[in-house]
Amino acid sequence: MLTVTDLSVSYGAISALGGISFTIRPGSIATLIGANGAGKTTTLRTISGLLRAKSGRVTFGGADITKLPPHQIVARGLCHVPEGRMIFSNLTVDENLAMGAYLQKDKERIARDRDYVFSVFPRLKERLAQQAGTLSGGEQQMLAIGRALMGGPKLLMLDEPSLGLAPKLISTIFEKIVEINRSHGITILLVEQNANLALEISHDAFVLETGRLVMQGKSPELRANPELKAAYLGG
């Protein structure tokens, strides 16, 4: 579904990604884990066209998308929920969702997607007219995910959806991620620092360390891996 080949990215003279390669299988939940500054956000941003790769290739559904601008990548069904709940704070919840469907022309489909978003996050429906900047942190994260769902994703990339949320909310958000994957068949690429949880719900996992992939495999296997346990899972 998504294949990244030998991808390198740098910020000016500083190299952030030094040639990483991985493949995401259709219908799966894959997770990219790693410490602060490992290059997780950089990876997602490069895939979605927000950053330009120095070298390497990204293919999605068989087509090379490495050099496409973000809006053309979204149009192909690759949607990105950026790190840090970047919602449009001066727009209402309703308008935020409408922005998510910006590239969709089919009115019926937009209505269906809205109903779907409300079925996943009923809270959003109650707050349609509220200015998004006044939502609670958890609600903002739901909105950020809901907005991406309005783009009709085939592959949804989530950058640290648990960031700054209370533990109870985190498990709710993770349940929703699984639900989105199962009920709608949307492939998911999840970036997390919370490696335990991420490995629990995902099928495949990739471990990033200072711009390089140091480990990859089936999530249950990685969970049992002693090295990884020591480094990321708290012993």
Next chain:
Amino acid sequence: MPRPHLALLAALLAASGVFALSDRIDPYYLDVLVGIGINIILAVSLNLVNGYTGQFSLGHAGFMSVGAYLSAAVTLFLGPQLLGAGGGTALAQNALFLAALVAGGLSAAFAGLLVGVPSLRLKGDYLALVTLGFGEIIRVLIQNFEPLGGALGLNGIPASTNIFWVLAGAALTVFTVTCLVRSTYGRGFLAVKDDEIAAEAVGLDTTRYKIVAFVVGAFFAGIAGGLYGHFKQTISPGGFDFNRSIEIVVMVILGGMGNTVGVVLAAILLTLLPEVLRPVAEYRMILYSFLLIVLMIARPQGLFNFRFDKSKS
């Protein structure tokens, strides 16, 4: 009829009403009213760029001068040929004036495109610098271009601007900007301002949005320039300098970036303030600046802005 359309109709009717009564209004008040109308056009159009879209343009007076010069050139140089020796009927004169205004607006919009396409691709404060430079370059170019009067400017521009044209222009500007930002497409301007990365991530072509805002803003600045030239009957490059751009920026900030009603009120207030301060002659500019500082400290989010402010949360 939708509300903005009704409001536009009402405003146009009011403009004709004021025009019909203009013989009975003190010419001084009429002049002040024209000044207010022109400043509303300038401030509301700049607000689309600086307020709604979150860019920072410092070149609005430059676009105004492009429109002023081009529309004056149309009525001065093409007018006599098109209207004939007799000067033409009132209808023909007004038609020519309208054409001159539109030509001024379009030329300013084109200038906006030329400046915007390269600079809006860059992030951050480049736009401020580029537009600042643009305003100065235009001014120096005109100063050294003799066919447009050089440093002395253009004189003898027909006095085609009247209170109807100005109020109608202000109403149309408010109408256009309001409809634009309220439309589904137009919510994108606010999205770009709120969060550019998120806007890109949901598939908005943010560069295009910025260019559209910039070009539309420049268009109305050009219209304002045309109205201004045919009101003063004389224009010179010095009238469109950096200070003029700053005045318009101040109106937008004071009105509360991205709040059209507030910006209209600020344009009115800041046009009236120097007039009210006339009696204190030499202290006028000091007092004006002082009041600005006080207002900014008292209401940093804008005098008339009551919306949610991201920076406060």
